[in-house]
Amino acid sequence: MSDEDEMIYRGRITFDVPVPLSELESGIAERLSFCPVAPLYADSPQGRALAGVRGADEENGWASSSIWFRILNTLEAIARRHQRTLETNATFDSDQRGRGLLVVDAGGRFHNCTPDDQPEQHRLRNCACFSTPADSPTLFAIADVTVDERVAVRPMSAGPWTDYAVVCEEHSEIACTVTEKEAVFRREAHIVEAHTARPLPLGRTAAARGLPPAVLEPLRAAGEELRRARSYAAPLAIRHRDAAREHVRHAVAELRDLGPSDPTDLLMRLAAELLASAGPDA
Numbered sequence: 001m002s003d004e005d006e007m008i009y010r011g012r013i014t015f016d017v018p019v020p021l022s023e024l025e026s027g028i029a030e031r032l033s034f035c036p037v038a039p040l041y042a043d044s045p046q047g048r049a050l051a052g053v054r055g056a057d058e059e060n061g062w063a064s065s066s067i068w069f070r071i072l073n074t075l076e077a078i079a080r081r082h083q084r085t086l087e088t089n090a091t092f093d094s095d096q097r098g099r100g101l102l103v104v105d106a107g108g109r110f111h112n113c114t115p116d117d118q119p120e121q122h123r124l125r126n127c128a129c130f131s132t133p134a135d136s137p138t139l140f141a142i143a144d145v146t147v148d149e150r151v152a153v154r155p156m157s158a159g160p161w162t163d164y165a166v167v168c169e170e171h172s173e174i175a176c177t178v179t180e181k182e183a184v185f186r187r188e189a190h191i192v193e194a195h196t197a198r199p200l201p202l203g204r205t206a207a208a209r210g211l212p213p214a215v216l217e218p219l220r221a222a223g224e225e226l227r228r229a230r231s232y233a234a235p236l237a238i239r240h241r242d243a244a245r246e247h248v249r250h251a252v253a254e255l256r257d258l259g260p261s262d263p264t265d266l267l268m269r270l271a272a273e274l275l276a277s278a279g280p281d282a
Contacts, residue, residue, distance in 0.1 A: 007068050008036065008061040009102060011090030013075055014052030018042040019082050021050060025172070031074045036063040050078070055090055065094065072110045079108050080156075080165075080176065086110075107158030109178075125161065130178045140185035141233040148191050153183045166190065189231040196227065215254045222247035 021029060023046065032039050035056050042051040053075065055061055079086050090102040092112055100114040103122040111122035111129045121127050150169045155162050156176075164183035166174040171194060175186040211219075222244040229240035 004064050004066060005094055005096035006062050007065045007092060007094040007097070008063070009055040009068060009090045009092045010061070011088065011102070012040070012052060012054050013072075013086065013088040013090055013102070014040065015050070015079060015082075016085040016087060018044050018049035018051040019078055019084060020044050020046035021048050022046055023082065024050065024078065025081070028074060028078065032071065036061040036067070037071055052087075065097075076108060076110065077173065077176070080158075081173070105159070107161050107163060109158075125178075138233070138236055140179075140182045141236060142185050142188045142231060143233050143237065144188075145184065146188060146191045148195060150195065151187050151191055153180065153187055155180075168194070170194075185231070189228075192227050192230045196230070212254070215251050218247040218251040218254070222251070 018041075029039070029050060032050070032053050037053040037056060039053055040051040042049050053071070075086065078084065086104045086108055088102050088104055088110075091100065092102055093099045094112075097112060098114050100112055100117070101119060103111045103113045103119050105111060105123050105125050107125070109125075109130075111127060113119050113122050117127065122129065151174070152167055154165045154167055156165050157163075158178075161178070163176055163178055164180050165176045166183050166187045168174050168190060171190070174190045175183065177183045177186060225240045225244035225247065229237035229244070231237075232240070
């Protein structure tokens with residue numbers, strides 16, 4: 001099932017106690033100030049407060065599921081950080097998921113409950129919404145666990161359960177998961193993405209300035225794929241390494257079409273050709 005089907009939510013999602021805007025993290029309220037939702041405000045002793053959101057109307061409320069899930073994740077994060085309880089009477093309609101109710105479980109997580117489901121099973125997490133078998137050899141597998149005190153996995157109470165937050169000293173909360181295994185995976189992915197030097201020296205360097213965009217862009221794309229590959233164990237990293245090789249082969253083809261090369265171009269061509277010909281375990 002695609003994660004990019006069209007969806008609409010109708011109804012309200014609110015906090016039991018409105019959250020003062022002055023206490024919200026910078027930029028978080030703006031994520032709820034566009035279609036397909038409309039923010040709901042209330043007065044509080046600390047001034048204007050966010051009471052929740054209302055699903056937009058039939059005409060402009062349809063959006064891709066990824067947008068809706070970002071909205072729901074933002075509301076979960078606000079409730080978690082400010083110790084609020086979420087309440088909702090919303091329903092959903094989806095091109096691929098069908099119709100149903102939006103349910104909040106006892107730990108403050110949203111669930112889509114179709115007519116064939118029992119809402120109480122979702123409230124108690126006796127459902128398949130967060131099924132992540134602990135004994136799976138590949139699900140959320142990582143190659144190595146990096147030592148980096150800046151990024152930590154912290155257990156936290158979520159009603160009758162324990163969830164796990166990935167917190168970075170520089171970037172605040174990165175993710176919140178229902179299993180420790182997934183949290184470790186998200187931590188490692190963040191370290192690779194945000195705290196690891198790029199594998200190709202193509203920042204503000206003479207090499208970057210000297211290469212034409214047709215060569216530079218696929219090399220940068222290859223570097224990004226290699227960074228992602230480092231977050232996974234070898235079997236799961238293959239697709240990222242293959243994608244990197246395709247980008248490099250494209251860059252090599254562009255390099256071969258260039259005229260007389262200076263030493264920088266020759267060095268970059270050599271590095272690119274070595275990468276393109278490397279075996280799967282290199």
